[in-house]
Amino acid sequence: MPVMQRTMTPPATGAPAGVSGSVPPARPRRVRRLSRRDRVVLGLMVGVPTLIQAVLVWIPTLLSVGLSFTKWNGLDLADIRPAGLGNYSYALKEYPPFWPAVAHNVIWLAFLALVATPLGLLLAVLLDQRIRGSRLYQSVFFTPVMLSMVMVGIIWQLVYARDQGLVNNLLGTAGTPGAVDWFGDSDVNLWAALVATTWRHSGYVMVLYLAGLKGVDPSLREAAALDGAGARQTFLRVVFPAMRPVNIVVVVITIIEALRAFDIVYLINRGTNGLELLSVLVIQNLVGEGQVIGVGSALAVILLVVSLGPIVYYLVRTFRRADS
Amino acid sequence: MTPVPATAPVRGPRRRHSGTHLFLAAMALMWLAPLLWTLYAALRPKAVTDKYGYWSLHGPFGLGNFATAWTQGRMSAYFGNSLLITVPSVVLTLALASMMAFGVSRFRWRFNITLLVLFTAGNMLPPQVLAAPLFEMFKHTPLPYSVSSSGTLLDTYYAVIAVETAFQLGFCTFVLANYMKALPAALTEAALVDGASVWQQFSRVILPLSRPALAALATLEVVWLYNDYFWPLLFIHNGDRLPVTTGITNLQGQFLLDYNMIAAGATITVIPTLVVYLALQRHFVAGLTLGADKG
Numbered sequence: 001m002p003v004m005q006r007t008m009t010p011p012a013t014g015a016p017a018g019v020s021g022s023v024p025p026a027r028p029r030r031v032r033r034l035s036r037r038d039r040v041v042l043g044l045m046v047g048v049p050t051l052i053q054a055v056l057v058w059i060p061t062l063l064s065v066g067l068s069f070t071k072w073n074g075l076d077l078a079d080i081r082p083a084g085l086g087n088y089s090y091a092l093k094e095y096p097p098f099w100p101a102v103a104h105n106v107i108w109l110a111f112l113a114l115v116a117t118p119l120g121l122l123l124a125v126l127l128d129q130r131i132r133g134s135r136l137y138q139s140v141f142f143t144p145v146m147l148s149m150v151m152v153g154i155i156w157q158l159v160y161a162r163d164q165g166l167v168n169n170l171l172g173t174a175g176t177p178g179a180v181d182w183f184g185d186s187d188v189n190l191w192a193a194l195v196a197t198t199w200r201h202s203g204y205v206m207v208l209y210l211a212g213l214k215g216v217d218p219s220l221r222e223a224a225a226l227d228g229a230g231a232r233q234t235f236l237r238v239v240f241p242a243m244r245p246v247n248i249v250v251v252v253i254t255i256i257e258a259l260r261a262f263d264i265v266y267l268i269n270r271g272t273n274g275l276e277l278l279s280v281l282v283i284q285n286l287v288g289e290g291q292v293i294g295v296g297s298a299l300a301v302i303l304l305v306v307s308l309g310p311i312v313y314y315l316v317r318t319f320r321r322a323d324s
Numbered sequence: 325m326t327p328v329p330a331t332a333p334v335r336g337p338r339r340r341h342s343g344t345h346l347f348l349a350a351m352a353l354m355w356l357a358p359l360l361w362t363l364y365a366a367l368r369p370k371a372v373t374d375k376y377g378y379w380s381l382h383g384p385f386g387l388g389n390f391a392t393a394w395t396q397g398r399m400s401a402y403f404g405n406s407l408l409i410t411v412p413s414v415v416l417t418l419a420l421a422s423m424m425a426f427g428v429s430r431f432r433w434r435f436n437i438t439l440l441v442l443f444t445a446g447n448m449l450p451p452q453v454l455a456a457p458l459f460e461m462f463k464h465t466p467l468p469y470s471v472s473s474s475g476t477l478l479d480t481y482y483a484v485i486a487v488e489t490a491f492q493l494g495f496c497t498f499v500l501a502n503y504m505k506a507l508p509a510a511l512t513e514a515a516l517v518d519g520a521s522v523w524q525q526f527s528r529v530i531l532p533l534s535r536p537a538l539a540a541l542a543t544l545e546v547v548w549l550y551n552d553y554f555w556p557l558l559f560i561h562n563g564d565r566l567p568v569t570t571g572i573t574n575l576q577g578q579f580l581l582d583y584n585m586i587a588a589g590a591t592i593t594v595i596p597t598l599v600v601y602l603a604l605q606r607h608f609v610a611g612l613t614l615g616a617d618k619g
Contacts, residue, residue, distance in 0.1 A: 030432050038522040045526070046427035049420040049493055050439060056458065056490035057446040063457035074460060126348060131341050133348075139605075140352045143359065146597045146608070148551030148569045154576070154590045158365060159358045164583050166361045169379035199355065204612070211613035252448075260450045263553045267573060282452040283558075286459060297456050304453045311448045315441055 061304065068297035074286075087298035095295065101276040104190055108197075108277070109258035116198040117254050120205025125235065127206070128213040142207060144200040149263035156196035157183060157268070186274030193264055193275060201257065205250055212246030213239065248317050255310040259303060278303045366390065366587035373584060389588035397575050397589050399568070403596075406567035408481055409556070410549045413488040414542060420489065421496035421541075422534065426526050428497070429505040430512060440501055447494030451554050458487060459558060473562070483559045488549055496541050499614050503537040504530055537614065543604045544611030547597055568593050 034042065071083040091098050123141055127134045144152060159166045160182035167182060168174040182192040216239050224234040240247070262279040265271045271280030278299060285296030365378060367385040376382045393399065424443070428436040462477035469475050477483045511533070512525045520528065531538075556570040563574060572593050579585035601608065 034431075034522065041522045042427055042431065045423035045522075046439070049424035049443075049497070052420065052486075052490050053443060053446060053493055056487055057449070057454065057494070058442065060454040060457035060461070061446075061449065063461075064453055067456060074463070077464065123348075123351070126344050129341065129344070131344060131348075133345075137348050137352055140355050142605075142609075143598075143601070144355070145612075146547060146601045147594060148553060148597075150553045150569050150572065151551075151590060151594055154572065154586065155358045155362050158362050158583055158587055158590075161583060164365075164373070164378045166357060166379075169377075174377070174379065199358065203355075207609055207612055211609075256448060256450075260452075262450075262452065266553075266557075279450055279452040282455060286456050287558075293456055293460070300453045300456060303450055307448070307450055307453070311445050314448070315445060318444070319437065319441055 064297050064300045064304065066297075067293055068301045070294050070297075072293045074293045083294055087294040088302075091295060091298050091302070095281075097272075097276040097281055098299075101278050101281050104275070104277050105258060105261075107190060108194065108261055109255060111191075111194045112197070112201060112254045112258050116194075116201040117205050117250060119198065120202040121209050121250075123202065123206040124209030124213060128210060138206070138210065141203045143203070145203045145207065147200065149197075149200065150267055152196055152200050153193075153264040153267040156192070156199070160192055183268045184273075189268065189274045193268065197261070197264060201254075204253070208246055208250055208253075209243070212243040215246075216242045248314065252310045252314040256307065259307050259310075278306075362587045362590055365584050366591045368584060370582055370584045378583070389584050390592060393575065393579075393585050393589040393592060397578065397585075398564075399571075399589065399592060401564060402566060402568040402571040405481075405565055405571070406550055406569070409484050409488065409567050410546060412481075413485045413492070413549050414545045416485065416489045417492045417496055417545060418538060418542060421493050422500055422531060422538065423526070424493070424497045425500035425504050426530055429501040430509075430525075430530065440498065443494040444498045445494070447491060447498070451491065455558055462559060477559075479560055479562050479565065481565070484555050487555050487559070488552065491555075492545055492548070496545070499541060499611075500534060500537055503534055503614075507533055536610070540607045540611035540614060543600065543607040547600055547608065550596060 067080075068087055069083060069085070070080050071086070072080045123137075127137055147155075158164070160168075162168060162179045162181045162184070163174050165174070165182070168179045173179040180188060183189050220238050220242055221234055224238045229237065260279060261277055262271075262283075265275040265277055266280055266283070269275060271277055271284065282296050282299045282303065285292045285299065365373065366389050367387070368382075369384065369386070369388060372382055372384070373380075424439075428440045459478075462483045465477040467474075467476055467480070472478075472480045474480070507530065511529050512520075515525045515529050550567075551569055552567075553569050556567050560566055560570070563571070566574070572589055575586055575589040579589070
């Protein structure tokens, strides 16, 4: 999933552009000093990507907000009617799958935050030791990260199948009436999907933390050891706080992945019967018969507002650091 | 805190990690089991698994399911479609992102940081937030029938490529801007003294130096776009035009309950990513963690 990584620390060469104050030794050049031709070239180099980004990302986002206050069947642009807050009150009060979807998104986030992400951290910490076969283990845990969530879903469908699947064969229930349909039974399918998601998410977090752990200054550990700190204390008090930039990335990825979750539940059953998520409800209102663009957009805006939390947190952390 | 003898090695002697090994081996087995289970089912004819069940060791084993899934599932067409979407998208994304990154990181002007922040934010949105307006924009953009069988931008690769590019642009710009910002300013100053234009500074100085970041991003983007499910699902309704990742779900309908065949199709779909994984793992991991190790 394309989620932003924290990249490099502010370079030693100076503050980024746009910061006034004392002039560091080397800083980006002022545009004003360029020749006219160079300014045109630079304008195109920046203008074309900005135009694409504006037309295909920022404007659609604003249009989603606009459409959420209208009633429209998606056919004729002239049929768009204002609807005030009607779509929102419908979604919150009358639309049956709304609150289950919210609950599932919260469970999704909690599971990733309490199980999948800590597991990835644990694997990274264990594999960062001088341990035989560390690279082999890393490769094994990393393999699912290469797969799409659709592939993850298909592979786990084979694992979870009622009579043919691995899990029920291991439990000895395959072929008996006691066999659980892990992806079909609405009592368990959310958890089954979360286990499959963890299979991929933990490896992703592991890779990030392995890089983070390698980046921790070894002298910090030496100092802690000399002060007599045990392995656990060294990790909790010294190493983990030193990985702050990675921690921020992981927190943001975990939240955003929970809000973006879509592919696997859509693959399993189009996000119904125990697998409702906000992202899927948006699409159900957009494509199915009797399109209700307004309601779908209202749901999209709710998703947007929730997403802005982690996005703004990340941007502030990242760019304020770069500015200081 | 217990005092440690001054002679103690910093990270302790090489301890026996038997508990750790036991845990890691168990986890690794759990991690591999779904993959091995899929591969095992794919290698066995359905007649055998119907008779003995999937939890059995009876042969024969063979590649028959792969051949059938490949031909009956029309997978060669899906792979071709994936190629037609992935390659232009990655090339466009990297070309545009490197120009944008150059503009915001090597020069100082009024809104350069603001733009970079907005680019960064755009990539983090859930794609579903943009889905309705983009779908309607494309549906209401008429195209001649000679270009698009739907008469609109829907059902065309242009739509998918454009949106994939726009959506990945933010991430790549962010990574490349950080990378380019870290390159010494003296480099372009020297080029400037030699009379190099802005374009020459970009193409002859900054771009060649950014090759490691570009290689990492290219690897990462190829895998991500190959793996993308959502945008083709939204824009392409003609089943013959779907890329592999979206089209593979058709196999489920086609081979209803023929798990061996679905497993074979899934295995085939995974092969390109595994090839990238084995050949370019270093770049892929570098892309994922670009700079996180320097935090």
